[in-house]
Amino acid sequence: MPRTPEPGPPPSPVTADDLDRAVRLAVATLGEASPAAWAGKAGSLEWDCWETVEHLGDDLFAYAAQLAPRTPPLTGEVPFVWESRRPGGPANAIHADREAGPAGLLQVLEASGALLAAVVRTTPPHVRAYHVFGISDPEGFAAMGITETLVHTHDLAQGLALTWTPPADLCARVLTRLFPDAPRTAAPWPTLLWATGRADLPGHPRRTTWRWDGTPRKATAPGGS
Template identity: 75%
Template sequence: MTPDDLDRVVQLALAALRDAPPAAWGGKAGTLEWDCWETVEHLADDLFAYAAQLGPRQPPLTDEVPFVWEPRRPGGPANAIHADRAAGPAGLLQVLEASGALLIAMVRTAPPETRSYHGYGVSDPEGFAAMGAVETLVHTYDLAAGLGLDWAPPADVCARVLHRLFPDAPADEEPWPTLLWATGRGELPGRERRTSWRWYGEPRG
């Protein structure tokens, strides 16, 4: 996974989401409990948080950088990043793009030997790029379902995400359906749908 891969995924997601009807942002994002606006805020917050983990000269290895994450309503996502609703959907997507740019920049500039904490394994810049990509890929899938949009990301990037973060995923299926299965969002022939899942962020040997 490279910064260019992440940049490509973020820009493709933004291009898809810009086609959303303005009135649709209050509807549920697929099977999530959050509405579409909240889901974009959550995604922006993920990208920001991953960038923050790579920021300190001595990145934390045992916990997250201690920003305050809190929801705006009971059951909403606990974020440090929230978009000003007065700015409308265009402003919301600008927040997403800016958060993505922060992570892309940190992955480009952090030394490859950098290690920082994540709950799914202490990881390196490439790992955080892959985490940002998987969050963007699958949450855009959730959003597309709620907003009535088409979303079919490139197979090559999905394959690299699977290789980096999901070593237990089957290698003999198409990458995008496999990524949806790996994240509990889809089915594969002969395999049970996942009701719980995680990725593995540790650097590969």
């Protein structure tokens, strides 16, 4: 009888360093954009590129805020006021000063990413907090922040005429953490774009709706590090 393959090593966890890396690469890429391009649409989104960066910064800030309280909420979001600046625009708590230009906008993004990374680093792994896609842990919120960064930078790169191909290892780790049922027959980056409804994948119909699963993959003992 053929032998059952031995299980491979468990995947590396998603870390705050991974989040730092994703945001740093995104900011460097977006910094190459023409100042005149920011008013254009971000890929298939209904928002312009400026609004999309504000939305991404808002995501990272909101994840940090959700984990930060001494007792994080488990039934809803920390009640910041999220509001749109125009009908159809993203509902954010974070907005960048337009007078600061694209450099200021990217500084807002970098600061929001640093806030989330700092909270992930300092929050014990047994802590749980609410997210609409499943109560999650610090690693899960880091993975969410990376996913938002990678795929929205893809949207932005389309609108800003930039090239964006993030590292395969980052994509693979967030796929394992948030999309455990995604196929493993293609490279991680095309698979992540497929998992988030942004691309076709051979043998799999394009997704018209999608969500990740942020719930922890295994129990973590209280007080672990």
